[in-house]
Structures are given as C-alpha cells and as structure tokens.
Amino acid sequence: MTVLVGYVPTSLGEATLRAGVAESRRRSEPLLVVNMSRDDVLVDAHRAKSDDLDRVERDVAELGVDVEVMRIERGSDPADALVRVAGEREASVIVIGLRHRSPVGKLIMGSAAQRILLDARCPVLAVKEDTA
C-alpha cells in the first residue's frame, strides 16, 4: 500500500506534496510521487525537470518518509495514467491538487482532477493551494 501524489512543478504541486507527506506519515505508508507529462504536446507546463524531481526526492527523504519518484512521459491522458499507476501499486489514497477554473476553461478543456476523482478505485485527497 502506498500514498500516491500527483506532482506538478507549481506552488499547487508543492502544497499537494506537503499534504501527501502528512498523509504518508499518518498512514505510515511509503510515498509515491508521480509526475506526468504528455507526449502529444511540444511543451507541457506540468512536466517537472529532473533536478526538480531530485530535489523533491531529497527533501521528502530528509523528512524521514520512504519515498519513490516516478516520471511518466508517455501517453496523452494524465488522469488515466495516474489512476492506472494507483491500481498497479495498490495505492490506498491518491493526493491531487485542485484549482479553480474559468468558465471558458471548463468549456474547452476537460478536467484531469475530475476524471481522477470519478475513476479512481481508492479514496482521493484533493488539496487546494491556500489551505495546505
């Protein structure tokens, strides 16, 4: 059993990570940090650089949490990838970030967070930027 964190290199991502660490301690389960970037775009704002991921791994390990960092670079659906990894690793909880979206944004783009909330087989912890 693991705690799975969907990590993005933004302040929301850091908040998610903090919540994930707390959750991992509470459940005393190892932490799995996943960063997903799509392969059908030229630039993905959600892609974390490798030194960024190294830093995440180091910081979390320093907090005394058993951590693994995973980077997914194939596929075009972050929600699907995250839910799939959660199933493979039998995650006990998925921690994701959630943010407000503009009406136009809602119209054009689907929500990865919503898909994870609906599709995941395990409980999902949604973190908001200002609360964490």
Added chain:
Amino acid sequence: MDNFSALLGGFADVITPLNLLFALLGVIVGTAVGVLPGIGPAMTVALLLPITYGLPVEQSLILFGGIFYGGMYGGSTTSILLNTPGESASVVTALEGNKMAKTGRAAQALATSAIGSFIAGTIGTMLIVLVMPQVVSFAISLGSPEFLGIILVAFVGTAAILGSSRVRGFAALLIGLALGLVGTDFVTGQQRLTFGSPFLADNIDVVVIAVGIFAVGEALWVAAHLRRKAATVIPVGRPWLSKADWGRSWKPWLRGTALGFPFGAIPAGGAEIPTFLSYLTERKLSKHPEEFGKGAIEGVAGPEAANNASAAGTMVPLLALGLPTNATAAIILAALMSYGIEPGPLLLTKEPDLVWMLIASLFIGNFFLLVLNLPLAPTWAKLLRIPRPYLYAGILFFASMGAYAVQGQPFDLFLLLALGLLGFAMRRFGLPVLPLIVGAILGPLFEKHLRRSLQGTGGDASGLIGGPVSWVCYGIVLVVLLWPLIARLRRVVDRGVDGTGGSGTGGFGPSGTDGSGTADLQDGPYVADGESSPDDRGRDLHDSTFGSSSPAPTRKEPES
C-alpha cells in the same frame, strides 16, 4: 524617385481600417504558424487560399504577405526556447539561441531576433522598392526563350541544390511536372494523363496539390511518427536588450541582411543557406569567439536578420518575373493566378496599384510584427502547449474544406487524400517538397514558353536558344548539373598533386566521404527539404548535441 511616390501611393491605398485589419490578421496567423513546428507559412497560405477566394485580390495578398513575414519571426521563438526550429529558416538560430535561453538569456535572444528581423525586413522591403522596378525594366525585354531558360534554372536549382540528394530532388521535380501536365493540352486540346476521367480534364488545381502535399502529408506524417517527450517550459521575461547587447547585435543584423536578401532573390536560394552563411560569418568576425557554442548573441542576431531579408528578397523575382524561389512564394503565385492575374514582368505595368500596395503592406506588417513579438513572445510560446491531435484535426478540416471549395467536386477530396499519401511517402523517403510544388506551378508556364518559342521558329530547336540571357541560364544549368563530375575531377587532380587523398574540397564540415565521390553540393549546410518537415529536423536537433562529431547526411556542424 518615381518608385517612392508610387510606394507612397501604395501606403495611401493600404491604410484603410479593413486593409490594416487584414495585415494584422496575416502577421498574427503567420507568427502562430511560424511558432508551431511542422506548420509553415506555405501550408497556411495553401489552406487559406480557398477561403480568400471571396476576398478582393488586394486583401488576400496583404494577408499572405503578412503570413509570409510573420512565419519568419515566429520560427525563431521555438528555436530559442525549445531548440526545435519552427521553420527550416530558423534552424541555425537554434544553435546559439537555445544556448542563450539555457543560460537564462532567453529574453535577450528573443529581443535580438525580433529587432533584427524588423531591421532586416525593413531594409529588405526598401531594397525591393529599389531593385524590383529595375529587374522589371530588364525583364520586360525578355521573350519566351529567355523565360524558358530562367524557369529551367529555377527547376534545376531547386531540385539539385535544395534537398539531401540530387536524385531525390529531381524525382520530386518530376512528380511535380507530371502533376502539372494533367489536364487538357492548351494548344491541341488533347487530354493528357487524365485516364479518361472528366474530373481530371480541367487540370489539377494547385490548391489541391499544395494542401494535399503540405497539410495532409504533414498530418499523416505526424500521426505516424511523432511521439516525443514534452519539454519543460523555459521561463521568459519581457524581451529586452542591454546597451552591450545592442552594440554586439547591430553589425550582425546588417551583415545578415546583406547576405539574406540576394539569396532570397535568386532561384533556389531560399533562407537556409544565407542563415547558415551568416552564422559562419559572425562566428569568424566575432570579438567573442569563445562564446560561440555557449550562447553568443551574434549567432542569433545575424541568422535572424538573414532569414527575414531573404523573405524580402523572395518578393523581387516573384513580383518582377513571376518566379517563386520558395514554397510560400510558389503558393502566393498560384493565388495570383487564381485571380486571373498573370504574374510576370508585365505585372508592374498592368497592376501597379496592387504591387505597390502589397509592398506598402509589407512595411506595415513588419512594424506590426515588431510590436506583436517583442512584448508577446512568452504568449506565443504558449501555443506550443496545444495538443497535436487538436491542431492536426483542425488542419485536416481546413484542408478538406479548402479542397472541396475549389470546384465543389467530391472527386477533389479523393485526389486530396491521394496527394496526401504522396506527401507522406515523400517525407518517408526524404524527398524534398519544394521541387514538386515548383514543378507543378511552373510546369505549365514552362510548357507555354516552350511551345511559344518553338512556334516562333516553326518547330525548329534553334528557337529555344534565344539571346545572351538564355545562354547564361543554360550555362548555369550545365554547371549545376555537371557539378558532381567537376568536383570529382578536381578531387582526383588534388589527389594526384599531394598524393595523400585530401578530404572534402571546400565542404563545410566533416565530410568524411572523400573517396565516394558524392557531390559537395549535396551535403551542403542545412539545405534539406525546403519547408517540408522542419519538425523532423527539429527532432534531430533536439536529440543530438551540437558539436558532436557524428556526421549526419543532411546536417553539418560548422567547423572553424
């Protein structure tokens, strides 16, 4: 001075709200497609061609001119931020530009490229005003035999000089000529290559050819091949230049302009060769040679000026002779023809208002581009986040709509698909696309001049060899064709002299193929396939590190 008053008249014509709006639209669309790798101004103009049938010819030309210039600006953004040239003309910019971005100087690289493009574009457009009427007054005396020679130079030039190998270039040209032949012979009324189909009797529309090869071919290619890891975003501030950067940039801008313009103006010159030459020049002349390879601003300023100047240079043969020197110009030419305007030396006398208005709109578009690009570069970079499926679905939609709109025949859609498959196969086997387009557009014109020259002398072949102009043209054709042989002979002679087998005479880089006798011209710098798939090359750039010594067939690292 006559030209300048005519130009002022052009300005007066162009400054109406609607025309300015079209110029703005053109540069916005042009920048956008320039930013996106694999989608160039040629494809865009081809896609928009059927849509602009409803517009007056002036406005659609203003639109296309804006797209053409805008593509040159936009290409540099991706080169700098992603090391993925959006345009083949921006390949060289990636060398230093991306290094600058990686060392946190993306803003300066973008600024020098935008300002350099503006200066080169303005000087280049000014040069059009000065040079083009002179070329026209010379060209107006030329007859069919001379034009035959000039078109032949364009054919041989595009086929032999551009592209990774001559065989591929000529194969592509042949396909283009064959496509241009389909239809009814205009002299005898005979059906040619129509296979008895009434749909083919009326020639294949250039729009269908261009859209099929550029848009559908590219979409199929991307669908079949392109899956690559996304890149991380390089943060860009507002582009600006320090005083030192200005001091280091202005000379390369001017030198790049001087290199780019003439190359744009000659058939088969294109923008790739002058950008590369400009890079080599700056590297040699730089006071900071140690910075080259680590992000020297001169290496961005020079090539960026060169590619815009060459875009301006392209307009000279296009307007003066009706001769396209790159794919976008070829499509613009097709657009002119579709309005019933015959391009050629008479264009300036028959449609002076149109020509001067187009040139004036280029000045204005250039100014818009500076205003749009300098503060908005980070916004343009956001376009790269569009998922490819969305993008190509849109392109295919426009492609099918455009092909259908030409004649309203479902047959054209099948033709479009067949040509798309052809375009895909050409990308797969490394055939350059430009010779095909040039062949398809200039082929019928070539035939017309050929028939006319022959009719003039009653079928005697001596009619083909007119005055000194055509002698010079045939001379150039011969030299280009025989160049591999000459190069090999020279190498044999060299070897005889020094006895050791000197490698590559005058090659640009590690040619390494000294014994095989391939032509030096073939593996020239960055001369691969016009605008066919910069994305493909972009991937090369992306994956391999510069300065590595692995010799790639179509790409050479500069060696000082």
